[in-house]
Amino acid sequence: MWGSINILLVLAIASLVFPCTAAAGEFIAGADFSHLAFFEFRGVLYRDGAQAQDGLAILKQHGLNCVRLRLFTSSAQQAQLNPYN
16 A cells, blocks of 8 residues: 555656746745545545646646655555554
8 A cells, every 4th residue: 555665756746847946036836635545545535726737737737836845654564454544
């Protein structure tokens, strides 16, 4: 299910899509993406209007330029029982 490869993949994609580089005077618009893969794995769809799209792409199109990702360390068994512990 949740493996270190999935977490590393999300980190790599986010760092390429959102290279937190705001010029002086610009606002940083950010979001916490720590649970993005968790919800996508459970079938959550992200939409812009009626069109289902990638969650990262939607936010980038609307001005997001920085992300936060927390790493969760738990065993596979612990994650299956209760992913929020």
